[in-house]
Amino acid sequence: xxxxxxxxxxxxxxxxxxxxxxxxxxxxxxxxxxxxxxxxxxxxxxxxxxxxxxxxxxxxxxxxxxxxxxxxxxxxxxxxxxxxxxxxxxxxxxxxxxxxxxxxxxxxxxxxxxxxxxxxxxxxxxxxxxxxxxxxxxxxxxxxxxxxxxxxxxxxxxxxxxxxxxxxxxxxxxxxxxxxxxxxxxxxxxxxxxxxxxxxxxxxxxxxxxxxxxxxxxxxxxxxxxxxxxxxxxxxxxxxxxxxxxxxxxxxxxxxxxxxxxxxxxxxxx
Amino acid sequence: xxxxxxxxxxxxxxxxxxxxxxxxxxxxxxxxxxxxxxxxxxxxxxxxxxxxxxxxxxxxxxxxxxxxxxxxxxxxxxxxxxxxxxxxxxxxxxxxxxxxxxxxxxxxxxxxxxxxxxxxxxxxxxxxxxxxxxxxxxxxxxxxxxxxxxxxxxxxxxxxxxxxxxxxxxxxxxxxxxxxxxxxxxxxxxxxxxxxxxxxxxxxxxxxxxxxxxxxxxxxxxxxxxxxxxxxxxxxxxxxxxxxxx
Numbered sequence: 080x081x082x083x084x085x086x087x088x089x090x091x092x093x094x095x096x097x098x099x100x101x102x103x104x105x106x107x108x109x110x111x112x113x114x115x116x117x118x119x120x121x122x123x124x125x126x127x128x129x130x131x132x133x134x135x136x137x138x139x140x141x142x143x144x145x146x147x148x149x150x151x152x153x154x155x156x157x158x159x160x161x162x163x164x165x166x167x168x169x170x171x172x173x174x175x176x177x178x179x180x181x182x183x184x185x186x187x188x189x190x191x192x193x194x195x196x197x198x199x200x201x202x203x204x205x206x207x208x209x210x211x212x213x214x215x216x217x218x219x220x221x222x223x224x225x226x227x228x229x230x231x232x233x234x235x236x237x238x239x240x241x242x243x244x245x246x247x248x249x250x251x252x253x254x255x256x257x258x259x260x261x262x263x264x265x266x267x268x269x270x271x272x273x274x275x276x277x278x279x280x281x282x283x284x285x286x287x288x289x290x291x292x293x294x295x296x297x298x299x300x301x302x303x304x305x306x307x308x309x310x311x312x313x314x315x316x317x318x319x320x321x322x323x324x325x326x327x328x329x330x331x332x333x334x335x336x337x338x339x340x341x342x343x344x345x346x347x348x349x
Numbered sequence: 350x351x352x353x354x355x356x357x358x359x360x361x362x363x364x365x366x367x368x369x370x371x372x373x374x375x376x377x378x379x380x381x382x383x384x385x386x387x388x389x390x391x392x393x394x395x396x397x398x399x400x401x402x403x404x405x406x407x408x409x410x411x412x413x414x415x416x417x418x419x420x421x422x423x424x425x426x427x428x429x430x431x432x433x434x435x436x437x438x439x440x441x442x443x444x445x446x447x448x449x450x451x452x453x454x455x456x457x458x459x460x461x462x463x464x465x466x467x468x469x470x471x472x473x474x475x476x477x478x479x480x481x482x483x484x485x486x487x488x489x490x491x492x493x494x495x496x497x498x499x500x501x502x503x504x505x506x507x508x509x510x511x512x513x514x515x516x517x518x519x520x521x522x523x524x525x526x527x528x529x530x531x532x533x534x535x536x537x538x539x540x541x542x543x544x545x546x547x548x549x550x551x552x553x554x555x556x557x558x559x560x561x562x563x564x565x566x567x568x569x570x571x572x573x574x575x576x577x578x579x580x581x582x583x584x585x586x587x588x589x590x591x592x593x594x595x
Contacts, residue, residue: 109435227453231445235431238496241404241424241506242448288436289480 085201086314092203093306093324095211096267096276099260101299102218104281105291106253109233115152117274118167119261122148122174124195124270126262128181131189138207141262148174149254153247175270198269198321200310211263218256222295230291268321279328280305286339305331355382357420357504357534358403363412365398372398374557376412380504385526386536387549394556396538397427400506403536423502423533425493425510433482439492440464440477446496460499467495470525472518486513494522498529505529507537523548 107116126144130137148170182189194202222229231239232249240246264273284297309324316323358380365373373395380386388396401407402414404422437445443464444450450460468474471491481489490513497505505526511519519541526535527548539545546552554560 109432227445227451230437231451233432234435234437234442234445235426237406237426237430238424238446240406241422241426242451242500243405285436289438289478290441291436294436 088203088205088208089200089310089320090307091208092200092211092267093310094303095208095215096264097280097299097303097306098215099211099218099264100276101280101302102215102222102295103257103260104277104298104302105284105294106222106229106233107257107277108281108285109291110253112253112257113274113278114164114167116257116261116277118171118174119145119149119258120265120270120273121171121178123258123262123265125174125177125181127195127265128178128185131185131187132181134187138210138262141265142259145258145262146255149258150251153251153254194269195265196269196271197319198265198267198272200267200313200320200324203266207263207266210259214256214259214263218260221252221256226292233291268324272321272325275325275328276302279325279332283328283332283335286335301328301331355417356380356415357382357384357417358536359415360403361413361415363402363409363414365395365402365407366410371557373402373409376559378553378559380534380536382417382503382534383530384534384536385530385548385550386553387545387551388536388538388553388555389540389542389545390555396555397508399555400508400536400538404506420504421500421502423497423500423505425497425505425507427508428486428490428493428513430508433489435481437481438478439473439481439484439488440468442481442492443467443496443499447499449500463499464495467498471495472521487515487518490514491518491522494525502533504534504536507535507539509539510537511539511541 107113123141123145126141127137129144130140133140152166178195179192182192228239228244229249231242232244232246236246261273264276268276280298280302281294283301284294288294288297305328306324309327310320312318312327313320313323356379358378360376360378363373363376363378364371376399388399390396398407402409404424405414405416440461444457444460447460447463450457465474465477468477471494473488473491473495476484476488481492484492490510494507494510497507507526510526511522514522526537529535530550535549537545537549
């Protein structure tokens with residue numbers, strides 16, 4: 080299977096997906112942004128649809144559109160906090176509606192909507208791989224260079240601010256990274272399943288970690304392994320890749336949950 | 350520490366409101382170097398908001414706050430304010446509380462030494478490698494106080510620092526704060542009126558307006574005004590309505 084270029088591309092894409100979602104997942108979970116990331120994925124669909132309608136690169140239009148909404152969300156973060164749930168639902172539906180309208184109004188050929196909803200890792204292009212690579216590298220540099228600051232920001236934002244640090248840029252950086260990552264990850268598992276990438280590997284890692292660094296490392300590991308197992312299984316059994324990857328992640332989480340329960344039981348008995 | 354009559358914090362006619370809801374109403378306050386303030390008042394009186402305005406976490410809607418340029422805050426937030434499920438050990442929580450550790454300006458061993466000393470002082474050293482999520486409310490509260498001491502602060506701001514503590518640890522914390530007041534200015538908010546009135550030098554009775562800022566001995570009359578009913582401070586250890594047949 081490695082003889083096929085598209086399979087090799089898919090493997091590289093899976094590794095980069097593991098890296099991106101493994102680093103972003105713990106941050107998303109600790110900042111309780113899981114539902115926002117789901118909302119952003121649907122907003123992104125509006126941007127992708129706009130790209131097809133205007134005849135420009137849908138990846139570029141999707142990034143611009145989602146980044147714009149992210150900046151608006153980040154700028155109004157504290158003002159919207161009480162109504163966040165409602166606003167997420169609103170953007171969720173508006174993004175989806177715009178995407179459907181733009182794609183259905185496009186006179187030229189557009190891929191079927193199901194390919195956006197459920198993704199297809201085997202159709203990932205080299206350009207997308209390039210964007211993912213650059214993004215993963217930038218994210219690693221950014222978080223590792225200021226790891227302690229990020230840790231405190233995620234753990235106790237109020238105390239972080241009491242030390243005189245501003246949180247405005249942190250929110251903006253976080254939302255922008257999330258927006259761009261979501262656009263490139265839509266190709267992997269699709270709009271509907273994207274929140275699985277930010278939640279399941281992180282939740283699995285949470286059982287086995289005592290520090291945030293460990294949680295990111297384990298999260299990358301789980302996301303990468305489950306992604307690769309899902310990719311092989313989808314190829315071997317001719318299953319949709321995105322859905323298979325997410326189900327494998329769920330299966331691993333179930334196994335981790337059982338292991339953790341057994342460990343806890345033993346600890347209590349001792 | 351003797352009051353040196355050097356104003357450390359000055360609040361000039363500070364008000365704060367969210368929409369039409371007035372949370373603080375024309376507060377004037379001068380905190381001098383060496384003061385030990387205890388702010389009391391019912392729920393929703395604006396006590397935590399006042400602290401956040403002093404810390405600069407919230408901008409006042411009206412009025413101004415003047416801070417001494419040498420002021421270094423140490424902050425003990427309310428127990429509910431941070432993410433308790435975050436994967437961090439007790440010792441790492443203290444390290445992350447240190448500006449020097451975060452910025453990487455000093456060798457980690459110095460900060461580590463300081464955190465060890467504070468963990469011992471708060472009777473938490475045996476729990477230093479435990480994840481914070483496994484600690485009890487009282488243990489976390491002692492950690493929060495220890496963390497505020499990681500930055501050589503000259504003014505500690507404490508929001509309900511003893512709300513989850515039993516009597517023994519509450520007294521340990523108040524004794525430690527009393528000692529700290531030799532070199533550090535203290536401002537705290539608490540529902541624990543008995544403890545507050547036995548330790549602090551100045552009491553502020555707050556219910557949107559600041560009703561009084563007198564010495565603790567003269568406090569009963571002002572408390573009645575703040576709580577809107579007679580308040581018995583001593584008999585049961587907490588403020589409550591006093592009816593005729595009580």
